[in-house]
Amino acid sequence: MSGDRFRALFDPRGVLVAGASTHPGKFGFVALHNILACGYQGKVYATNRDGVEVLGVRTVPDVADLPDGEIDLVFVCTPAAANPDVLRACAKKGITAAFVASAGYGEAGDDGRRIQDELVALCDELGILLAGPNGQGVVSTPAELCAQIVGPYPPRGRIGIASQSGNFVSSFQNYAAQTGVGVSRAVSAGNAAAVTVPDYLDYFADDPETGVGLAYVEGVGIGEGRAVYERLRRVAERMPVVLVKGGATAGGQRAAASHTGSLASDDNIFDGMCRQAGVQRAATIEQAFDVAATFATQPLPKGNRVAVVSTAGGWGVVTADALTATSLDLIALPDDLRTAIDRELPPRWSRNNPIDMAGGETRDTVPAVLDLVAGHPGVDAIIFLGIGIQSNEAKLMRGGRFWPGEGLERIVAYHERQDARFAQAAIDAGERTGKPVLVATELAVASPDNPGVATLRAAGKLCHASANRAVVALDHMWQRSRWLQRRGLV
Amino acid sequence: MPTLSEAGSKELLGAFGVPFPSEQVVTTADAAVEAAGALGYPVVVKLGGDAIAHKTERGLVRLDLGTPEAVQAAAEALLGAATPDDGEVHLLVAPMLRATRELIAGLHHDEQFGMTVMLGVGGILAEAVADVAFRLVPLSADDADEMIDDLDTRALLGEFRGEPAVDRAAVAAVLLGLSRAAGERPDIASADLNPLLIVDGRPVAVDALVEVR
Numbered sequence: 001m002s003g004d005r006f007r008a009l010f011d012p013r014g015v016l017v018a019g020a021s022t023h024p025g026k027f028g029f030v031a032l033h034n035i036l037a038c039g040y041q042g043k044v045y046a047t048n049r050d051g052v053e054v055l056g057v058r059t060v061p062d063v064a065d066l067p068d069g070e071i072d073l074v075f076v077c078t079p080a081a082a083n084p085d086v087l088r089a090c091a092k093k094g095i096t097a098a099f100v101a102s103a104g105y106g107e108a109g110d111d112g113r114r115i116q117d118e119l120v121a122l123c124d125e126l127g128i129l130l131a132g133p134n135g136q137g138v139v140s141t142p143a144e145l146c147a148q149i150v151g152p153y154p155p156r157g158r159i160g161i162a163s164q165s166g167n168f169v170s171s172f173q174n175y176a177a178q179t180g181v182g183v184s185r186a187v188s189a190g191n192a193a194a195v196t197v198p199d200y201l202d203y204f205a206d207d208p209e210t211g212v213g214l215a216y217v218e219g220v221g222i223g224e225g226r227a228v229y230e231r232l233r234r235v236a237e238r239m240p241v242v243l244v245k246g247g248a249t250a251g252g253q254r255a256a257a258s259h260t261g262s263l264a265s266d267d268n269i270f271d272g273m274c275r276q277a278g279v280q281r282a283a284t285i286e287q288a289f290d291v292a293a294t295f296a297t298q299p300l301p302k303g304n305r306v307a308v309v310s311t312a313g314g315w316g317v318v319t320a321d322a323l324t325a326t327s328l329d330l331i332a333l334p335d336d337l338r339t340a341i342d343r344e345l346p347p348r349w350s351r352n353n354p355i356d357m358a359g360g361e362t363r364d365t366v367p368a369v370l371d372l373v374a375g376h377p378g379v380d381a382i383i384f385l386g387i388g389i390q391s392n393e394a395k396l397m398r399g400g401r402f403w404p405g406e407g408l409e410r411i412v413a414y415h416e417r418q419d420a421r422f423a424q425a426a427i428d429a430g431e432r433t434g435k436p437v438l439v440a441t442e443l444a445v446a447s448p449d450n451p452g453v454a455t456l457r458a459a460g461k462l463c464h465a466s467a468n469r470a471v472v473a474l475d476h477m478w479q480r481s482r483w484l485q486r487r488g489l490v
Numbered sequence: 491m492p493t494l495s496e497a498g499s500k501e502l503l504g505a506f507g508v509p510f511p512s513e514q515v516v517t518t519a520d521a522a523v524e525a526a527g528a529l530g531y532p533v534v535v536k537l538g539g540d541a542i543a544h545k546t547e548r549g550l551v552r553l554d555l556g557t558p559e560a561v562q563a564a565a566e567a568l569l570g571a572a573t574p575d576d577g578e579v580h581l582l583v584a585p586m587l588r589a590t591r592e593l594i595a596g597l598h599h600d601e602q603f604g605m606t607v608m609l610g611v612g613g614i615l616a617e618a619v620a621d622v623a624f625r626l627v628p629l630s631a632d633d634a635d636e637m638i639d640d641l642d643t644r645a646l647l648g649e650f651r652g653e654p655a656v657d658r659a660a661v662a663a664v665l666l667g668l669s670r671a672a673g674e675r676p677d678i679a680s681a682d683l684n685p686l687l688i689v690d691g692r693p694v695a696v697d698a699l700v701e702v703r
Contacts, residue, residue, distance in 0.1 A: 259617075276633050486635075
């Protein structure tokens with residue numbers, strides 16, 4: 001499938017909503033609304049049975065009345081029975097991609113399957129790329145295109161989403177909005193009658209706007225497993241792919257004559273397939289987004305040697321515990337690094353890894369220690385914990401009844417500057433050394449306006465919601481790095 | 491689906507480099523005693539045949555036989571236990587190997603992904619523990635190596651109770667051998683190497699069962 005055909009879907013010159021409605025509860029209204037409301041700069045057209053104006057767009061009853069050669073994408077909200085004629089007329093206008101939101105196809109019994117097969121054959125004949133049917137839409141932030149019947153419209157970024165469930169496209173985009181780590185393209189594959197999740201990922205792998213693929217799949221058709229594996233592997237050779245599979249526990253173990261067979265389940269074979277293909281399989285939707293957002297915003301670690309830097313004890317200890325359950329290695333602190341840190345911090349620091357600064361953190365020591373650790377040849381990645389504490393306390397002062405007197409204004413400004421500096425130091429250390437420096441605090445969720453969190457967000461970095469989640473994400477990065485290294489792909 | 495005898499299964503997979511103990515196929519109790527003397531005591535004697543798949547369940551495996559008399563008695567009893575349904579039978583005489591670590595490996599045909607290679611932690615708890623890794627055939631050397639890392643209880647593969655660490659390359663070679671067997675013998679429906687004992691750090695399959703179609 002050539003990339004040109006996908007350009008009509010993700011970078012259309014003009015968009016047509018077929019079946020626009022004046023009723024704000026109908027898909028044909030919502031889709032047009034979202035396209036118009038989110039900043040799409042191309043021309044927007046719509047058809048409506050009665051030819052009435054919808055949201056300021058003058059509609060026509062018939063596609064034939066639209067201009068030639070100005071529209072690349074049709075968003076189809078008309079009933080399934082009307083769609084063959086709509087698509088034939090669209091093809092005549094030069095439209096080469098259709099997102100079919102209409103239901104009543106493969107999800108709707110034998111008749112539905114039959115008309116879905118006919119739809120695929122028709123689009124094939126007309127040279128139209130068929131997305132869906134029965135999908136929730138397509139988003140493309142470089143084109144400011146929000147052709148979907150759900151929210152949200154995510155911030156722009158480098159994650160490319162393809163999902164067999166439209167609701168999970170929405171979920172992933174909600175995480176993008178929450179974290180600020182944005183999306184390039186997102187598509188609900190619907191019934192994936194013609195274009196499948198691996199097809200979208202394959203396009204993303206060559207798309208300069210996309211740096212990581214994020215996918216949700218439910219199953220692989222009988223007899224299609226091999227082809228899916230081959231496709232995924234070729235995608236993973238070019239781009240990180242994070243995948244979460246629904247129904248992981250549905251296919252239980254089967255009775256089998258062999259012991260090997262009795263140990264085989266759909267899930268552990270799917271898992272082995274992912275590992276072999278170099279696909280990062282996430283356990284949950286939330287984890288899948290974390291991992292994809294980390295790939296999108298951090299360099300790959302070259303090895304598994306991790307240093308944990310924290311401003312206080314407990315975080316480092318539980319992070320060390322979390323690391324033991326992974327393929328990552330919490331290194332013993334090299335002597336030369338210990339000596340170097342001794343020169344920066346008061347003697348109460350932990351003098352081991354995790355590097356607990358034990359209250360010795362200042363605007364000077366945090367950047368100095370992070371630079372020393374990140375710059376050390378024996379360290380491949382850093383997890384940095386404990387930002388945001390000072391400004392979190394300052395938030396109480398800001399909201400309290402003594403504000404801004406009693407010297408509060410000055411000290412609050414100082415605390416807020418400190419956390420912004422600490423976050424900036426982590427960003428700088430990562431950029432100077434080309435190593436991943438992951439920052440984690442629950443303030444990412446609890447208090448996203450915290451200056452430490454906000455500084456990371458403004459720099460386009462993910463502030464991990466917990467150290468455990470940062471560890472899992474870093475482990476996935478290392479697994480990919482090792483997969484690439486072993487195969488000579490880096 | 492028909493199964494090959496243990497001896498036939500071992501012959502098939504042995505050709506792809508799967509390591510088996512040196513053992514002898516004989517048809518009489520006297521020949522079993524002679525074979526045991528040549529192999530060195532203690533030995534294992536099993537009743538084999540194309541129609542015999544579940545030897546342990548039927549009590550057709552006699553372990554740890556330390557004297558010619560014990561071999562003679564076991565061999566006679568096993569030959570006597572054969573039923574007409576078993577067809578042509580033989581005795582398999584093998585050295586008694588001891589291992590504290592057991593793996594399991596095999597081939598399994600998945601309806602979605604086709605033939606797969608499996609490596610798991612073996613022994614009587616294998617199915618309860620279900621610490622297994624699968625890959626699709628054909629395996630690359632990297633795939634085989636990564637399967638070993640996939641096992642949750644890979645700590646078992648290091649030095650263990652005075653035994654050397656498991657020779658990873660030798661385990662990987664077993665997996666690659668299974669993969670090649672599946673590629674070159676499309677008539678293989680499934681295969682079990684159970685158990686795949688770790689003896690002095692190296693894998694040895696003391697039983698094999700191949701299903702053919």
